[in-house]
Amino acid sequence: RGGAPQKEIPFAKPNSLTRVYAVASGKGGVGKSSVTVNLAAAFAQQGLRVGVVDADVYGFSVPRMLGVEHKPTQLDDMILPPVAHDVKVISIGMFVPGNQPVVWRGPMLHRALQQFLGDVFWGDLDVLLLDLPPGTGDIAISVSQLIPTAEILVVTTPQQAAAEVAERAGSIALQTKQRVAGVIENMSWLELPDGSRQEIFGSGGGQAVADSLTRSIGASVPLLGQIPLDTRLREGGDAGTPVVLADPDSAAAVVLRGVAKQL
Ligand code: ADP
Numbered sequence: 517r518g519g520a521p522q523k524e525i526p527f528a529k530p531n532s533l534t535r536v537y538a539v540a541s542g543k544g545g546v547g548k549s550s551v552t553v554n555l556a557a558a559f560a561q562q563g564l565r566v567g568v569v570d571a572d573v574y575g576f577s578v579p580r581m582l583g584v585e586h587k588p589t590q591l592d593d594m595i596l597p598p599v600a601h602d603v604k605v606i607s608i609g610m611f612v613p614g615n616q617p618v619v620w621r622g623p624m625l626h627r628a629l630q631q632f633l634g635d636v637f638w639g640d641l642d643v644l645l646l647d648l649p650p651g652t653g654d655i656a657i658s659v660s661q662l663i664p665t666a667e668i669l670v671v672t673t674p675q676q677a678a679a680e681v682a683e684r685a686g687s688i689a690l691q692t693k694q695r696v697a698g699v700i701e702n703m704s705w706l707e708l709p710d711g712s713r714q715e716i717f718g719s720g721g722g723q724a725v726a727d728s729l730t731r732s733i734g735a736s737v738p739l740l741g742q743i744p745l746d747t748r749l750r751e752g753g754d755a756g757t758p759v760v761l762a763d764p765d766s767a768a769a770v771v772l773r774g775v776a777k778q779l
Contacts, residue, residue: 538669559643626655686699699726
């Protein structure tokens with residue numbers, strides 16, 4: 517401990533071909549992890565080599581949502597990530613004994629992230645997704661320091677209050693000089709049996725965040741998609757098979773695949 521030299525992070529090399537997306541949200545429960553695992557599965561479906569780092573210290577729900585059954589294994593001085601649905605996965609939850617609550621301070625998080633990026637044997641990846649904790653915390657800064665080319669994806673609900681905090685999470689990109697690849701609105705509406713849409717959480721939040729980030733960053737930030745409320749999305753997450761795989765024709769799956777295609 518403390519003696520080993522830090523390993524180079526392959527994704528930080530100037531010639532790295534891996535696209536890195538940090539998935540951020542202003543607050544918890546808006547569907548950030550659900551979006552992350554579905555985008556990962558959609559990329560894998562396209563034949564891309566995909567990895568996910570679950571850095572959501574408060575949530576770590578990615579392994580369950582992807583149905584990861586194995587623990588990481590050790591090979592020499594590297595950690596081999598388990599694979600589920602053709603996606604390589606490392607989660608902070610895999611290293612926390614029991615289900616114990618851990619108070620994560622900035623430096624600990626930074627170190628954990630550094631290890632997930634540098635000590636895990638990812639092989640060649642086309643896409644790496646990072647599921648960040650909600651908010652505008654230290655970890656967003658850590659990501660930008662460890663992988664300066666990482667782009668940010670902001671997930672929000674249509675609700676005004678949610679959009680305001682999402683905007684703050686996105687505007688950290690101004691400080692870190694990262695690109696914001698786009699905004700994804702989740703829980704946009706519920707489709708009723710007669711085909712009409714009930715806007716349970718109001719409307720306009722995703723577009724408002726995209727517009728406001730476009731203004732503050734001074735570069736176009738698109739609204740990449742609006743995902744409806746869909747029981748099948750929740751069930752897919754609970755069962756460990758993302759809805760893009762479990763029910764590819766569902767409305768939510770169609771939108772999520774569309775988002776992946778734009779990235
Ligand atoms: P976060 O990562 O932002 O905390 P999650 O992805 O864990 O959010 O989602 C919170 C809960 O809401 C989960 O139980 C998830 O299955 C459910 N959920 C997320 N998006 C949808 C949706 N579009 N339709 C139905 N349930 C959803």
